[in-house]
Amino acid sequence: MTTNRYWRLDSHPKGDDFAAALSLQHEELTPIEDGQIRIKADYLSMDAGTRMWMGGREDGYQPPLPLGTTMVGLALGRVTESRDGRFPVGSLARAFGQWADYSTIRPDEGWAVPLDDDIDDIRQHFGVLGLNGWTALYGVQDILRIKEGETLVVSAAAGATGSLAVQVGRILGAKVVGIAGGPDKCRYVVETLGADRCIDYKNEDVAAALGEIEGGIDAYFENVGGPILDAVLQNMALYGRIAVCGMIANYDAAEGAPGPRHYDQVLMRRLRIEGFFLPDVPERGPYFYDTLKRWYQEGKINVPFDVTVGLENTLVAYARMLTGKNTGKAIVDVRS
Template structure:
């Protein structure tokens, strides 16, 4: 029988102390049940939203992961066994699976997607062509309805979704302003992602820099929350729009977070704020994929990767993503150990 190593959630993490809350375990894989598929992981995606799943809060967009369960997350690999004819053995597939050598899932429950083999870098199925890309396109194009010449501000602009939101805004003709941490990231946002400028929140007064924008902020792609959101609210244009994609500043808390101190500006500036989640529009996936694939093949959009080798180093990769040490998409590559 085949051995499967996996990460298990043992306790609710305290802050960013993941090593005390998760541990590696192993099992012998059981035979598949009807309707299941099993894929051998090549890459795991490290995503900020999974931090909420580790908490005990019941008011998130999905229930917390039960203690003692395998840690869940996106996995990309090839099907090794299948009892679902839609997903044949050998097919390249992306699923919401487990942090493990193998993910065993029911495709419809795991949002399994058959992937193209004709992409020059299959990692882009976790990048420009993946859910980060689809989310960024949904937020910038459909939620914000960005128009040519408008000012679009993107927080966490050097991260996975923010990087793509910047490029999508540029492709749609917006004047893009990124917010990122550190001069190297800000340089990347301007030189490689096409932003007009980038504000370094670690070394600048964000509110003061945003106040210099002529006409204010027409649209804001929100990834962070906290003080950044407060700085943006006081600099929005009249009838501005805010698309709330993520609130990473709040994910580690088991308690609801107080609202922004500048919330009155929602009324004063007649703002529209809308939260959105990609699972709300699964039927749009093919459309988003076609758009992102065309831009990718035309060289109009891409995403760099921050890669850590080995399943045993998942927590190192995860901490890099959660503490903002990465530029681009954080992946764990199991290729050297998992075929």
């Protein structure tokens, strides 16, 4: 029998105290059923959206996880057992599995994707070629429909999705302004990602800095909500567009937050605001993958990894991501 370690959701976290809400457990793996596959994780992805799954809110895009169940998240690794012909043993796969050594899933329910090894770093299936990259491309190109020469503002610009949205905007010819926390992150956003400017929300007046943009903000890639959204709304250009990818400022709230103070600018400036969710467009996956892979191989786009080693340290990695201590994509290396 094989022992599997996994993180169990025991209670709803209060703030960032995840250690009081989740516990590391052990189990003996049982044989898989017809239609299932088992993936031995090499890496786990730390994603902000999963914070809502830990709470009790019923109004999210996915119901909350029942207490006492294994924590769900993206896993990347090799198939060790399979009763689905699309996923042969030994193949590389990514899926919504569990925070565990082994994820046992039904591929269609777990949005499993067979992957190729034709890249120099398989971690990029969590990075440029993964859902963060797909989300950045979908939001900037399809939702915002950015045009060459327009001004694109990206919040959380040093994070996993934001850093890729900055680069997508640059590749498509936009003038890109990032918003990030601290001088080191802002330096990274400009010098490495290629943004024209980065606003340090920890040390600058964001609204005032955005007010310096000539002609206003044409398009905004929204990752955070809260005061940053208010600062953006009062500086949008007439007929500006906002693509809502994430609202991390509200993910740990027991109920919905009050609306932005400057919501009236939606009318005054005739803004279009659209929330988007990648699983709504699974048919676009091949296009996203092929486009991003070409850009990656041409050296136009990349993302660094903020790596925490050991399944037992998953909560450390998760807290780093949610509190903005990471630069780039936060992952857990569980190969040892």
